[in-house]
Amino acid sequence: MESLTKEKLKIENLCKTFEDGKGAVSSASFTVNNGEFLSILGPSGCGKTTILRMLIGLIPPTSGSIYKDGEDITHFPPSKRGMGIVFQNYALFNNMTVLENVEYALKVKKETKATARETALEYIEKMGLIEHKDKKPNELSGGQQQRVAIARTLVLKPDIILFDEPMSALDIATRLTLRAELKALQKEFAITMIYITHDQEEAFSMSDRIMVMDKSVIVQIGTPEEILSSPATEYVQSFVVDNLKAKVDALSKFVGLSHDSNKK
Numbered sequence: 526m527e528s529l530t531k532e533k534l535k536i537e538n539l540c541k542t543f544e545d546g547k548g549a550v551s552s553a554s555f556t557v558n559n560g561e562f563l564s565i566l567g568p569s570g571c572g573k574t575t576i577l578r579m580l581i582g583l584i585p586p587t588s589g590s591i592y593k594d595g596e597d598i599t600h601f602p603p604s605k606r607g608m609g610i611v612f613q614n615y616a617l618f619n620n621m622t623v624l625e626n627v628e629y630a631l632k633v634k635k636e637t638k639a640t641a642r643e644t645a646l647e648y649i650e651k652m653g654l655i656e657h658k659d660k661k662p663n664e665l666s667g668g669q670q671q672r673v674a675i676a677r678t679l680v681l682k683p684d685i686i687l688f689d690e691p692m693s694a695l696d697i698a699t700r701l702t703l704r705a706e707l708k709a710l711q712k713e714f715a716i717t718m719i720y721i722t723h724d725q726e727e728a729f730s731m732s733d734r735i736m737v738m739d740k741s742v743i744v745q746i747g748t749p750e751e752i753l754s755s756p757a758t759e760y761v762q763s764f765v766v767d768n769l770k771a772k773v774d775a776l777s778k779f780v781g782l783s784h785d786s787n788k789k
């Protein structure tokens with residue numbers, strides 16, 4: 526077993542300036558440990574998605590380097606990075622069934638038909654979707670669609686999965702269930718996960734460490750406890766800590782209400 530402290534990813538001075546001259550990410554440096562769950566937390570437009578798109582190779586950085594297991598992968602094509610990505614909008618093929626969606630990635634990788642089917646079914650089962658395998662995405666709930674997207678990512682056995690606000694379109698009860706499932710999958714497969722959210726409560730409940738961003742810059746990286754006990758700046762105090770307390774209050778009211786209604 527590789528230890529949790531071994532570096533999986535090392536990001537050095539990663540910058541992105543778009544053609545219009547506006548900087549979206551300014552000199553980001555951080556590491557992600559093997560099997561770690563790292564959240565990227567920050568308000569809209571601070572550069573979270575841009576970092577993820579550079580990590581997976583969808584856009585080239587303006588400057589800086591990305592190392593995975595010690596190897597410089599900055600200019601590798603996405604298919605050679607061993608990473609998967611799950612988006613907010615699921616990005617499923619609507620004309621294909623659940624099974625076909627999950628099989629598709631394996632077929633692209635030139636697996637035989639029989640192996641692709643067997644592996645796809647295994648992961649569909651694991652995600653609790655077996656009874657839905659012949660349905661099209663538009664016959665599924667949002668949470669079920671996101672499970673298909675996760676199965677489709679897992680089936681390629683990435684060692685890093687990137688999530689871009691995967692739960693922000695889902696209702697709170699579905700989010701709570703999916704969170705627990707994701708954490709269980711992470712443990713089972715020892716996958717390194719990088720998870721974008723702008724929900725403070727979500728970041729604090731799921732992460733080994735949280736990376737807080739503001740206006741293209743990383744302001745603090747630390748464990749939930751470190752961030753709560755010593756917020757690095759006034760901004761971390763107000764955007765992260767104060768908002769977290771408000772969210773937790775709201776959530777306990779929600780849990781309290783649903784608890785009461787169950788009693789009746």
Ligand SMILES: Nc1ncnc2c1ncn2[C@@H]1O[C@H](COP(=O)(O)OP(=O)(O)OP(=O)(O)O)[C@@H](O)[C@H]1O
Nearest residue numbers: 543544545549568569570571572573574575576723
């Ligand atoms: N292709 C692009 N061309 C020009 N500017 C871009 C491009 N993509 C993103 N930006 C800009 O870069 C900045 C960071 O965008 P990014 O999508 O990384 O933010 P984000 O933190 O993911 O926000 P959100 O929470 O709203 O998803 C924004 O100001 C955005 O307008």
Ligand SMILES: [Mg+2]
Nearest residue numbers: 573574575689
């Ligand atoms: Mg984004």
